[in-house]
Amino acid sequence: MLELLPGALDAQLRRDSDVTEFEYYVLAMLSEAPGRTLRMTELARQTNATLPRLSHVGSRLEARALVERFPCPEDRRATNARLTATGWAKVEQAAPGHVATVRHHVIDALSDEQIDQLAAIGDAPLARLDPTGSMAATYTRYDAAPGSPTREQPADG
Numbered sequence: 136m137l138e139l140l141p142g143a144l145d146a147q148l149r150r151d152s153d154v155t156e157f158e159y160y161v162l163a164m165l166s167e168a169p170g171r172t173l174r175m176t177e178l179a180r181q182t183n184a185t186l187p188r189l190s191h192v193g194s195r196l197e198a199r200a201l202v203e204r205f206p207c208p209e210d211r212r213a214t215n216a217r218l219t220a221t222g223w224a225k226v227e228q229a230a231p232g233h234v235a236t237v238r239h240h241v242i243d244a245l246s247d248e249q250i251d252q253l254a255a256i257g258d259a260p261l262a263r264l265d266p267t268g269s270m271a272a273t274y275t276r277y278d279a280a281p282g283s284p285t286r287e288q289p290a291d292g
Contacts, residue, residue, distance in 0.1 A: 140240060147236040152229035157182070159229055161192055162201060162218060166226045171218035174207055178216055183270060201225055 145156040154162070164181045165171050173181070179189045193216055196202040201222035207213035218226070245253065265271070 143240055144233070144236060148229060148233060151232045152225065154225065154229060157184070158192060158196060158201075159226075159233065161189070161196065161216075162222055162226050162229075165202065165216060165218040166223060168218075171223065172215050175204070175214045175216055180269070196222070 141156060148154050148156050148159050152159070160182055161178065164178060165173060175186065175189060175193065178184075179186050182189065184192075193202060193204055197204055199221075200219055202216050203219055204214050204216050207215045242250065
């Protein structure tokens with residue numbers, strides 16, 4: 136699954152929306168940020184990317200008018216990335232097909248009980264891979280019941 140699912144997601148996004156899975160991920164993280172803007176360092180942290188990789192992808196997205204980069208007003212040494220109106224339209228266009236692909240390959244293949252089991256199984260290595268919960272915003276369960284882990288409260292505390 137770790138080898139095949141990313142390829143299936145990437146193929147669908149490239150075919151239907153002309154973005155890679157990682158480009159979509161960058162656009163999605165910006166779409167959820169206040170003002171659809173993040174410092175590049177924070178965007179790199181949220182996407183678990185190196186700054187050089189993110190800078191390269193940012194250049195590609197900027198060339199397509201999906202993202203704009205500009206000096207951070209609070210710290211001129213830092214650079215911000217902001218989702219443009221064209222970028223927002225791309226997210227809106229790409230999201231339904233991406234969600235349908237995830238549902239088809241993962242959610243619809245499992246029973247409700249298996250989804251709960253998969254979440255519990257995934258939480259075990261996640262607690263070791265991200266013991267501080269610093270990446271919690273990127274693995275929020277949107278179907279979580281009230282009181283279950285959220286962005287502010289990672290699964291391990």
